[in-house]
Amino acid sequence: MITNLGEITVEDGVIVSINPDKKGPKIALPGLVDLHTHLREPGREDAETVESGSRAAALGGYTAVCAMANTSPVADTAGVVEQVWRLGREAGLVDVQPIGAVTVGLGGEQLAELGAMADSAARVRVFSDDGHCVSDPRLMRRALEYVKAFDGVIAQHAEEPRLTTGAQMNEGEVAARLGLVGWPAVAEEAIIARDVLLAGHVGARLHICHVSTAGSVELIRWAKSKGWRVTAEVTPHHLLLTEDLAVDYDPVYKVNPPLRTEADVLALRKGLQDGTIDCVATDHAPHSVEDKECEWAYARPGMLGLETALAIVVQTMGPQWDRIADWMSVAPAKIAGLTGHGHALQPGQPANITIFDPDVRWTVDPTALASRSRNTPYAGMELRGRVEATYLRGEPTVLNGKATR
Amino acid sequence: MIKHLLSAADLDAAAATLVLDTAAEMASLAGREVKKLPALRGRTVVNLFYEDSTRTRISFEAAAKRLSADVINFSAKGSSVSKGESLKDTALTLQAMGADAVVIRHPASGAPHRLANWVEGSVVNAGDGTHEHPTQALLDAYTMRSRLKRLAGLNVAIVGDVLHSRVARSNVQLLHTLGAKVTLVAPPTLLPVGVGAWPAATSYDLDAVVPDSDVVMMLRVQRERMNQAYFPSEREYARRYGFDVPRMRRLPEHAIVMHPGPMNRGMEIAPEVADSPRSTIVEQVANGVSVRMAVLYLLLGGKA
Amino acid sequence: MVDRIAHQILEKTSGAAETVLLGIPTRGVPLARRLAARIATFEGAEIPVGVLDITLYRDDLRLQATRALGHTEVPPGGLDGRRVILVDDVLFSGRTVRAALDALKDLGRPRTVQLAVLVDRGHRELPIRADYVGKNIPTSIEESVRVSIAEHDGTDAVVIKNRGAQT
Structure with a gap:
C-alpha cells in the first residue's frame, strides 16, 4: 500500500519493507489502541456486543481495545475476563484486552482477585472500577500496591462520590440555569490529587481515566514533575465538546465526567500537546435508545466514540501524525502492556496498520455506524478524514472504509 | 406568539406584557354571571402530572375549563406511567389522543423540553425539577x-x-x-x-x-x-x-x-x-387561574 | 350620519328609555360615545355606554394568529331587562354581530337587542340586519370599506377602495 511513509509491503503479518520513493497522500499509522472501551457484553448485548464493538473499533482504525469491567456480571473474576477475551478472539476484528475490576462487583469495598485475573488467559494488567471511583483511600492504596507484583496499573475513574451525589452535568453557569445538579471539577481533582500522592508514596503505577478539567491537568503535570509513575488519558469528546450542548436537555450530551467549559477544553489540548496527558482514549459507551431517549436525569451517561475518534483528534489537534500515532497507539499500548501493538511502522514489526484518508469529508449518520447503539454526539456533523483500511497482523479488517466481516 | 412555554426566557418584554394584559381581561370574568368563554371549544388540554401538585393542576384545569377546552388529567400515579412507561411513549399516546396542549409537571429538569420534541401540540411547563415554573x-x-x-x-x-x-x-x-x-x-x-x-x-x-x-x-x-x-x-x-x-x-x-x-x-x-x-x-392563587387562562389562550387561541 | 342614527334611535325607542349602547371595538366604541353625546344633546337623556369585546367569540379565531383581547366594559346597572343597542362602524358579513350576540348572552339577558351601524355595505352571510343605519353603500365584494373616526384615526372619513388597487 502507498502511504505518506512510502509503499508498505507485508508478508505473514509482518512489515517487510517500506519504500520511501513511493509516497502517497494516505496516512499510515500504527494500528490504534483504545485504552477505554465499553463493549457491554456480557449483560447488555442490546447496546453492544464484543463483536459489534470490535467492528466499530476496526472501522475507527483500532487494532486493539481494552474492554472495561463494568459488564453484568462484572469482570471481577478470571472467568469473566476470559469469557470476554475469548469472545474477542472469536470476533477476530481487533485484539480485545479485558480490564479487570479493582473491587468485587465494583462495590468499592473488597479487592477483586486481581492476581487470578492477571494469571488468567486474558493476562489482565489494567484494573479499573470505571463508572465508579475507588473512593476509599485505604482500598485505593492497597490496590495500587498489590498490582505492583505483576506490573499492573490501576486506572482510576476520578470522582469523589460525596461531591457528585445526583450530579448531572458540569457545575457552573449552565447547570445553574438549567436546574441540573452540578458535577464540580473539584470532585475529579480531589481524587487525582489524593491518588497521585498515594502512587508516589507506594511507588506504584496510576492511570487517570478521562481527564476532563484544567485543574486535573495541572495536578498531573505536578505529579509527573515529581517523577511519579502517573499516566493519563483524555477522550475525543472532552477535546471538542463543551457543557453548552446541554441546553436542550438532549441526553446524547450526557457523559461522565461531564462536558466542561471552553477553558477546560483548551487546557486539555495543551496538556495533550505538552505530554502531560499521555494518550487519547474513547470511553466508547454505547447505550440503548431507551436509555437515551428520555429525561436528562434518567438517561445513562456515555457517548459512542470508536468510529469518530481519529477524525476528532485530527480536527482538534491538527495533522500531527507522529504525535497522533503516539497518543492513539504507542502510549496506550505501553500503558496497557500490549506488546504486540503500538510499534512505529518499521520493517520487522507486526503489521498492525491504520490507513487514514485525511481529505475525505463525511457526515456522521448514527444509523450507519457499526455500533449497536446510536448515541453519538456528532450526529449530522461533517468530519474530515476517515479510516480507509485497517490491518490486524497483516489481515485487513477494514477495506475501502468497510469492515471485511 | 410562541408555540411552547418552557421557560420564562421564552417571553420577551412585549410577549410577557401581553400575557399580563390578557390575564387582566380574563380576571374580569370572575365577576361575571357566566364564567366561561368559548375561545378553546373543541380543543383538548392534557394535564400530565408526574408530581403531586393539586394546587397547580386545579389552577390549570380551572383555566382550561373556563376557556371551554376539554381537559384530560393524566396523573403519574395509578397509570401506566408508574408501570415504567417512558415519557416518549406517553407523549405518543397523548399525541394519538389529539392533545392540542400538554401541561406538564415533572420532577426532572428539562422534561418539558424533551416532551416538546415528541408532541405536535403546545407544551406548557408547569414546573420541572429544579429548573423553571x-x-x-x-x-x-x-x-x-x-x-x-x-x-x-x-x-x-x-x-x-x-x-x-x-x-x-x-x-x-x-x-x-x-x-x-x-x-x-x-x-x-x-x-x-x-x-x-x-x-x-x-x-x-x-x-x-x-x-x-x-x-x-x-x-x-x-x-x-x-x-x-x-x-x-x-x-x-x-x-x-x-x-x-x-x-x-x-x-x-x-x-x-x-x-x-x-x-x-x-x-x-x-x-x-x-x-x-x-x-x-x-x-x-386567584391570579394563577387568570394568568393560566391567558397563557392557554395565547398559545392555543389562534391558528395552530 | 351620526345625527341621523341618533334621531332614528330616539324615534324608534320613544326617548331611549332603559337603553344601553355597547360599542364593538375598535371603531364601534367612539361611535357609541358620540351617539350617546348626540342623544344627550337632543333629548337631555344620559344613556349608559359600554364596550363589548368579541374576540373570544369570533368564528375565525382559529384561522389567524392569536389575537390580543380587547377590554369589555359593562355599564353600571348591567344589561338585564334593558334595551341593548350594539354599535359598529361597518355591517358586512354579519359575523361580528353574531359573535357580539354570543358574547352578550354570557353577560346578561337584555329585553331586546338592536344594531346600529354607520355603514351597511351589503353582502350578508348570516340572517342579520341593522335597526339603525347611517348610510347604505352598495359595494362590490371586491371593494373594501374603511371607516376612519377622529378619536381613533385622527380624521372622520369613509373610504371605499378596490382591494386590488395599489395604495
Missing part, C-alpha cells in the same frame, strides 16, 4: 403589577432556597425582562455555583436588603435540606432567613410579601406575616 413567575408578576401598579424599577428580594427553586429561576428571568431589579437572598449553600451569571444581585444578609425592597418573595425551604448540610438547624435558618414581624416592620410602607405556597409557617415565614395585609398569598 414560568406560569408561577407570570402570576407573581401579575400580582406585583396589580398591587404596586408597575414592574419596571421595582426592587424584588427573592429569599430562601434559590438553589433548588424553579420559582426563583423563572422569576429572575421574567422580572429582569420586565425591568425589575432582583436580589437573591440566601445562605451561600443555597445559591448555585454560577449564579453570578444571572441577571440578579445576591446577598447573604436579609436585614440589609429588607429596607429597600418593594417586594419580598419567600421561597419554600424543605426541612430535609438540613440533613444535607445546607444549614445547621431550622431554628438558625428561621432566625437568619425567615420573614418575621420585626423584619416586616422594616419594610417600606407600600411593600408586599409573597410566597408561592405551600408555606412552612414558622420556618421561612412567620404566621403573622403570612396573614397580614401585606401578604399576597391568597391573591396569588
Whole structure:
C-alpha cells in the first residue's frame, strides 16, 4: 500500500519493507489502541456486543481495545475476563484486552482477585472500577500496591462520590440555569490529587481515566514533575465538546465526567500537546435508545466514540501524525502492556496498520455506524478524514472504509 | 406568539406584557354571571402530572375549563406511567389522543423540553425539577403589577432556597425582562455555583436588603435540606432567613410579601406575616387561574 | 350620519328609555360615545355606554394568529331587562354581530337587542340586519370599506377602495 511513509509491503503479518520513493497522500499509522472501551457484553448485548464493538473499533482504525469491567456480571473474576477475551478472539476484528475490576462487583469495598485475573488467559494488567471511583483511600492504596507484583496499573475513574451525589452535568453557569445538579471539577481533582500522592508514596503505577478539567491537568503535570509513575488519558469528546450542548436537555450530551467549559477544553489540548496527558482514549459507551431517549436525569451517561475518534483528534489537534500515532497507539499500548501493538511502522514489526484518508469529508449518520447503539454526539456533523483500511497482523479488517466481516 | 412555554426566557418584554394584559381581561370574568368563554371549544388540554401538585393542576384545569377546552388529567400515579412507561411513549399516546396542549409537571429538569420534541401540540411547563415554573413567575408578576401598579424599577428580594427553586429561576428571568431589579437572598449553600451569571444581585444578609425592597418573595425551604448540610438547624435558618414581624416592620410602607405556597409557617415565614395585609398569598392563587387562562389562550387561541 | 342614527334611535325607542349602547371595538366604541353625546344633546337623556369585546367569540379565531383581547366594559346597572343597542362602524358579513350576540348572552339577558351601524355595505352571510343605519353603500365584494373616526384615526372619513388597487 502507498502511504505518506512510502509503499508498505507485508508478508505473514509482518512489515517487510517500506519504500520511501513511493509516497502517497494516505496516512499510515500504527494500528490504534483504545485504552477505554465499553463493549457491554456480557449483560447488555442490546447496546453492544464484543463483536459489534470490535467492528466499530476496526472501522475507527483500532487494532486493539481494552474492554472495561463494568459488564453484568462484572469482570471481577478470571472467568469473566476470559469469557470476554475469548469472545474477542472469536470476533477476530481487533485484539480485545479485558480490564479487570479493582473491587468485587465494583462495590468499592473488597479487592477483586486481581492476581487470578492477571494469571488468567486474558493476562489482565489494567484494573479499573470505571463508572465508579475507588473512593476509599485505604482500598485505593492497597490496590495500587498489590498490582505492583505483576506490573499492573490501576486506572482510576476520578470522582469523589460525596461531591457528585445526583450530579448531572458540569457545575457552573449552565447547570445553574438549567436546574441540573452540578458535577464540580473539584470532585475529579480531589481524587487525582489524593491518588497521585498515594502512587508516589507506594511507588506504584496510576492511570487517570478521562481527564476532563484544567485543574486535573495541572495536578498531573505536578505529579509527573515529581517523577511519579502517573499516566493519563483524555477522550475525543472532552477535546471538542463543551457543557453548552446541554441546553436542550438532549441526553446524547450526557457523559461522565461531564462536558466542561471552553477553558477546560483548551487546557486539555495543551496538556495533550505538552505530554502531560499521555494518550487519547474513547470511553466508547454505547447505550440503548431507551436509555437515551428520555429525561436528562434518567438517561445513562456515555457517548459512542470508536468510529469518530481519529477524525476528532485530527480536527482538534491538527495533522500531527507522529504525535497522533503516539497518543492513539504507542502510549496506550505501553500503558496497557500490549506488546504486540503500538510499534512505529518499521520493517520487522507486526503489521498492525491504520490507513487514514485525511481529505475525505463525511457526515456522521448514527444509523450507519457499526455500533449497536446510536448515541453519538456528532450526529449530522461533517468530519474530515476517515479510516480507509485497517490491518490486524497483516489481515485487513477494514477495506475501502468497510469492515471485511 | 410562541408555540411552547418552557421557560420564562421564552417571553420577551412585549410577549410577557401581553400575557399580563390578557390575564387582566380574563380576571374580569370572575365577576361575571357566566364564567366561561368559548375561545378553546373543541380543543383538548392534557394535564400530565408526574408530581403531586393539586394546587397547580386545579389552577390549570380551572383555566382550561373556563376557556371551554376539554381537559384530560393524566396523573403519574395509578397509570401506566408508574408501570415504567417512558415519557416518549406517553407523549405518543397523548399525541394519538389529539392533545392540542400538554401541561406538564415533572420532577426532572428539562422534561418539558424533551416532551416538546415528541408532541405536535403546545407544551406548557408547569414546573420541572429544579429548573423553571414560568406560569408561577407570570402570576407573581401579575400580582406585583396589580398591587404596586408597575414592574419596571421595582426592587424584588427573592429569599430562601434559590438553589433548588424553579420559582426563583423563572422569576429572575421574567422580572429582569420586565425591568425589575432582583436580589437573591440566601445562605451561600443555597445559591448555585454560577449564579453570578444571572441577571440578579445576591446577598447573604436579609436585614440589609429588607429596607429597600418593594417586594419580598419567600421561597419554600424543605426541612430535609438540613440533613444535607445546607444549614445547621431550622431554628438558625428561621432566625437568619425567615420573614418575621420585626423584619416586616422594616419594610417600606407600600411593600408586599409573597410566597408561592405551600408555606412552612414558622420556618421561612412567620404566621403573622403570612396573614397580614401585606401578604399576597391568597391573591396569588386567584391570579394563577387568570394568568393560566391567558397563557392557554395565547398559545392555543389562534391558528395552530 | 351620526345625527341621523341618533334621531332614528330616539324615534324608534320613544326617548331611549332603559337603553344601553355597547360599542364593538375598535371603531364601534367612539361611535357609541358620540351617539350617546348626540342623544344627550337632543333629548337631555344620559344613556349608559359600554364596550363589548368579541374576540373570544369570533368564528375565525382559529384561522389567524392569536389575537390580543380587547377590554369589555359593562355599564353600571348591567344589561338585564334593558334595551341593548350594539354599535359598529361597518355591517358586512354579519359575523361580528353574531359573535357580539354570543358574547352578550354570557353577560346578561337584555329585553331586546338592536344594531346600529354607520355603514351597511351589503353582502350578508348570516340572517342579520341593522335597526339603525347611517348610510347604505352598495359595494362590490371586491371593494373594501374603511371607516376612519377622529378619536381613533385622527380624521372622520369613509373610504371605499378596490382591494386590488395599489395604495
